Amino acid sequence: MKKGKLIYEGKAKKLYQTDNPGLVIQEFKDDATAFDATKRGTITDKGVCNNKISTHLFGVLETQGIPTHFVRLLNEREMLVQRLEIIPVEVTIRNVVAGGMAKSLGLQEGKELHSPILEYHYKNDALHDPLFNEYHILAMELATEEELKTIAKYSFEVNRILLEFFDQCGLKLVDFKLEFGRHKDKILLGDEISPDTCRLWDKTTNKKLDKDRFRRDLGDIEEAYQEVLKRVCERSRV
Ligand code: TMP
């Protein structure tokens, strides 16, 4: 697969054209940002870990019927994906109180929720990805009612599948963020699924094994990403 022109550079990834207009190369960087990129750093080999972790997780989801943009792993830092028209909505699912929810609602981090919460955020860095709801999405014509129904259905299914998968890895899936896009007439899960986009706590010690180690200066950041990769790979081989 020939690597063509750079199409887009985000905070953690780059996208390149290929000789097939329907396919793009997604390259994972070691750059880390938090709090609207006011905090910046590098996590050594984060890109390599996230590329492999995402590959495993997209594989798990595909086998359980979730359509994703993943096509195949190309090398340590790159995967081939379907080109999507990204819907500018970030879907967050929460199983345990943490992060933004603990702050905005004044709740104790670590409290198990009675049922999972689905949140929508408008994907717009300049506006700091504000929380909004399905009425905003429909009124702003970001997605149709049918698309939104599909997105919510897939998101809860992803939660069910990944809760079980991570549990078998000895990890608690606290919360995570998904992005979806249009490919021909279908909705596909896009972006990545990694310790950058999920909160993952060790099941027995509650040790944070995700990007919160960077956000909160907790140390052992590289080790946390390697640990998640190791557990995900071991589980996938079973
Ligand atoms: P939050 O508690 O800060 O809203 O984050 C919820 C989840 O979404 C958490 O697993 C981290 C992930 N996330 C992203 O992937 N990108 C973002 O820009 C933010 C704010 C959160």
Ligand code: ASP
């Ligand atoms: N990556 C996001 C940013 O740079 C926020 C985060 O993940 O905390 O703003």
